[in-house]
Amino acid sequence: MRILILGGDGYLGWPTAMRFSARGHEVSVVDNFSRRRRHTELSTASLTPIASLADRVEAWHEASGREIHAHVGSIEDFGFLDSVIAETLPDAIVHYGEQPSAPYSMRSREAAVETQYTNVIGTLNLLFAIRDRVPDCHLVKLGTMGEYGTPNIDIEEGFIEIEHKGRRDTLPFPKLPGSLYHLSKVHDSYNIHFACRIWGLRATDLNQGVVYGVETEETANDERLVTRFDYDEYFGTVLNRFCVQAVIGHPLTVYGEGGQTRGFLNIRDTLQCVELAVGNPAELGEFRVFNQFTEQFSVAELGELVRRSAAELGIEVEVRNYPNPRIEAEHHYYNATNTKLRDLGLEPHLLGEELVRSLLGVIERHRDRVIERAILPRTHWKPGELVAELGGSR
Amino acid sequence: MRILILGGDGYLGWPTAMRFSARGHEVSVVDNFSRRRRHTELSTASLTPIASLADRVEAWHEASGREIHAHVGSIEDFGFLDSVIAETLPDAIVHYGEQPSAPYSMRSREAAVETQYTNVIGTLNLLFAIRDRVPDCHLVKLGTMGEYGTPNIDIEEGFIEIEHKGRRDTLPFPKLPGSLYHLSKVHDSYNIHFACRIWGLRATDLNQGVVYGVETEETANDERLVTRFDYDEYFGTVLNRFCVQAVIGHPLTVYGEGGQTRGFLNIRDTLQCVELAVGNPAELGEFRVFNQFTEQFSVAELGELVRRSAAELGIEVEVRNYPNPRIEAEHHYYNATNTKLRDLGLEPHLLGEELVRSLLGVIERHRDRVIERAILPRTHWKPGELVAELGGSR
Numbered sequence: 001m002r003i004l005i006l007g008g009d010g011y012l013g014w015p016t017a018m019r020f021s022a023r024g025h026e027v028s029v030v031d032n033f034s035r036r037r038r039h040t041e042l043s044t045a046s047l048t049p050i051a052s053l054a055d056r057v058e059a060w061h062e063a064s065g066r067e068i069h070a071h072v073g074s075i076e077d078f079g080f081l082d083s084v085i086a087e088t089l090p091d092a093i094v095h096y097g098e099q100p101s102a103p104y105s106m107r108s109r110e111a112a113v114e115t116q117y118t119n120v121i122g123t124l125n126l127l128f129a130i131r132d133r134v135p136d137c138h139l140v141k142l143g144t145m146g147e148y149g150t151p152n153i154d155i156e157e158g159f160i161e162i163e164h165k166g167r168r169d170t171l172p173f174p175k176l177p178g179s180l181y182h183l184s185k186v187h188d189s190y191n192i193h194f195a196c197r198i199w200g201l202r203a204t205d206l207n208q209g210v211v212y213g214v215e216t217e218e219t220a221n222d223e224r225l226v227t228r229f230d231y232d233e234y235f236g237t238v239l240n241r242f243c244v245q246a247v248i249g250h251p252l253t254v255y256g257e258g259g260q261t262r263g264f265l266n267i268r269d270t271l272q273c274v275e276l277a278v279g280n281p282a283e284l285g286e287f288r289v290f291n292q293f294t295e296q297f298s299v300a301e302l303g304e305l306v307r308r309s310a311a312e313l314g315i316e317v318e319v320r321n322y323p324n325p326r327i328e329a330e331h332h333y334y335n336a337t338n339t340k341l342r343d344l345g346l347e348p349h350l351l352g353e354e355l356v357r358s359l360l361g362v363i364e365r366h367r368d369r370v371i372e373r374a375i376l377p378r379t380h381w382k383p384g385e386l387v388a389e390l391g392g393s394r
Numbered sequence: 395m396r397i398l399i400l401g402g403d404g405y406l407g408w409p410t411a412m413r414f415s416a417r418g419h420e421v422s423v424v425d426n427f428s429r430r431r432r433h434t435e436l437s438t439a440s441l442t443p444i445a446s447l448a449d450r451v452e453a454w455h456e457a458s459g460r461e462i463h464a465h466v467g468s469i470e471d472f473g474f475l476d477s478v479i480a481e482t483l484p485d486a487i488v489h490y491g492e493q494p495s496a497p498y499s500m501r502s503r504e505a506a507v508e509t510q511y512t513n514v515i516g517t518l519n520l521l522f523a524i525r526d527r528v529p530d531c532h533l534v535k536l537g538t539m540g541e542y543g544t545p546n547i548d549i550e551e552g553f554i555e556i557e558h559k560g561r562r563d564t565l566p567f568p569k570l571p572g573s574l575y576h577l578s579k580v581h582d583s584y585n586i587h588f589a590c591r592i593w594g595l596r597a598t599d600l601n602q603g604v605v606y607g608v609e610t611e612e613t614a615n616d617e618r619l620v621t622r623f624d625y626d627e628y629f630g631t632v633l634n635r636f637c638v639q640a641v642i643g644h645p646l647t648v649y650g651e652g653g654q655t656r657g658f659l660n661i662r663d664t665l666q667c668v669e670l671a672v673g674n675p676a677e678l679g680e681f682r683v684f685n686q687f688t689e690q691f692s693v694a695e696l697g698e699l700v701r702r703s704a705a706e707l708g709i710e711v712e713v714r715n716y717p718n719p720r721i722e723a724e725h726h727y728y729n730a731t732n733t734k735l736r737d738l739g740l741e742p743h744l745l746g747e748e749l750v751r752s753l754l755g756v757i758e759r760h761r762d763r764v765i766e767r768a769i770l771p772r773t774h775w776k777p778g779e780l781v782a783e784l785g786g787s788r
Contacts, residue, residue, distance in 0.1 A: 109522040112518060112522070113472075113518055116515065116518060116585075121510065124507055125503070125507070151565055152561055152562065152563035153556060153558040153559065153561045153562065160556070162554070162568070165547065165548050167546055167548065168547065169547045171545055171568035172569065174554075174566045174568055175566065176566070177584065179588075180585070183581075183584055183585055186581075186584055187514070190577050194574070197721070198721045198776060333561070382592060382594075
């Protein structure tokens with residue numbers, strides 16, 4: 001198959017590109033290096049030293065004998081995107097090419113507008129390019145479990161059957177997104193659903209949980225093939241952040257009471273899920289939603305898991321409750337369905353102390369690269385309220 | 395009160411500005427003349443000859459002795475919008491300042507992007523300006539009944555209580571919008587809801603039905619005060635279009651079988667509803683949704699009403715079914731709740747033959763201005779499918 005990966009230089013995009021290439025597919029990647037640029041602007045960086053995209057492609061060729069084709073540009077630039085799609089004529093497009101951070105989107109008006117512009121308009125451009133160039137192409141779009149928020153009912157996979165006043169319909173699951181980033185993903189879902197309903201496109205929306213881990217089969221081949229690992233307040237996901245904090249002796253930054261429960265998955269399972277979605281495409285006109293996570297944990301449970309796992313390595317870790325920079329429920333019902341990917345054959349790598357210890361080992365190798373300034377949250381959902389509070393904990 | 399009207403040069407915005415001014419409020423309007431510009435680009439125009447905004451403001455001063463303050467610029471331009479809000483410090487903002495046409499949004503990728511950019515980013519700018527300048531200000535935002543689509547259950551006002559697997563929650567009503575314009579309004583609703591939940595802003599989302607009519611108390615004072623009346627495929631709403639078609643002897647353009655049922659209201663009731671919303675503000679932190687229409691009709695029923703009303707005036711009208719340029723259900727269940735505005739005191743002007751005859755009379759006075767080329771739909775929801783079909787009916 002011809003597969004195009006948008007955001008193919010990213011944390012998940014680059015390992016995904018190698019995976020499909022390893023399987024013998026013809027892979028092209030698009031990236032505008034926005035993550036690298038934002039890190040430069042924020043004076044932060046990946047914990048793992050990462051090669052340039054050109055070096056990655058070269059190293060992959062040396063390691064595998066296969067070619068990954070790189071296209072540098074932004075999906076907001078329709079002329080660029082359209083020409084890449086016309087040239088590559090993909091059978092499937094895996095779309096990671098978005099601004100993926102909730103706190104980044106809440107930094108400022110400029111960052112909020114940038115996030116919704118990049119994500120919503122970029123995806124809208126993509127839908128038009130698919131419609132007019134490759135209408136049979138299967139769009140595999142990365143969404144987020146955060147689109148649903150924390151409703152007081154079970155979360156279904158994209159749609160819910162509602163009985164109301166004696167009548168019935170199956171409708172899009174109501175959303176309560178928790179940041180301007182999460183909102184952009186909700187907007188995307190609605191736009192893509194529309195393109196499937198009206199234009200007959202086919203799409204799978206992968207509402208992904210929080211990803212952890214750093215290694216995949218392919219990243220281990222050569223150190224130029226490692227993927228990025230972010231631990232800063234903006235781009236670090238919670239378990240990855242906790243592990244870095246444990247290694248450098250920083251208290252684990254549990255926001256608020258830590259009762260926030262979310263779906264999680266190993267980066268290896270992200271690749272598995274995306275492969276399953278691409279290998280089992282949606283029908284023409286179908287908009288499918290898969291909830292892409294393997295287990296649910298509360299933030300406090302993760303803190304405790306990291307503390308226990310580190311203790312086995314002789315590292316003493318303090319779990320500390322910080323004033324929550326986000327506005328979110330800290331105790332809530334949470335039960336999300338995730339059977340569709342399992343039905344397609346997903347075999348989860350579950351989270352345990354061994355995985356955490358292995359992650360701590362990787363981090364230990366790079367501990368001199370940790371920028372401690374980047375650990376504590378400085379962006380708060382409701383400006384003005386947190387600065388004073390946080391002072392006490394710093 | 396200090397009231398700011400965004401889109402204050404438009405079909406509804408200008409009459410709204412005069413209404414609040416007449417009631418003694420301090421009124422400012424913002425407009426970037428995008429409607430006038432789009433008409434120029436499309437070689438179309440308002441049926442009614444409309445004065446420039448400066449002439450309107452002057453005429454209103456002569457007629458009423460009151461001042462309306464005009465600010466010319468775009469809400470997409472944050473610096474402009476922010477300075478207007480800082481200067482006017484509104485108690486309420488009535489937000490009509492969006493691209494309001496479904497077919498316009500479906501014309502091309504460029505028009506779709508323009509629509510979602512103007513509407514979503516413009517409104518996002520507005521939310522930040524309110525948060526940082528006038529956090530107590532009440533945002534009254536024009537949404538559309540089209541956000542809901544045509545679900546097979548009763549449509550509630552913004553939220554629905556769902557019982558699911560033995561648990562219960564009240565959640566945003568699921569949406570099935572029918573165009574990229576309607577989607578932009580769904581996105582806005584989600585963003586505004588978030589701003590209320592997280593920042594504690596107050597907002598009323600008026601999910602308006604299809605508006606008809608041209609006269610309000612204030613527009614009748616002076617011919618320089620008349621509001622625009624659009625009848626073209628992009629900006630003309632269905633009943634207004636039918637009335638123009640009746641006057642010029644064009645068959646009424648019922649799209650498809652005409653079973654499409656929607657909520658409708660008189661322009662006079664738009665003003666009443668907006669007054670009721672502004673006069674009874676939402677609480678801080680509250681996101682209220684009112685379904686703003688007074689009656690439901692199918693397109694076929696409206697065609698028949700216009701035919702009957704015209705017949706009374708001796709005008710013979712043909713109702714003709716055209717291939718539907720939209721992708722939409724032509725026979726469907728439709729029952730939408732609209733009790734909240736009635737509970738606040740809305741007294742509807744119901745639609746009848748007399749109203750239609752009066753509208754036909756206004757149109758008759760301007761029939762030499764009708765641009766017949768603008769009548770038939772040329773934008774179709776699924777490009778390529780309709781051109782051949784339409785050929786037969788032209």
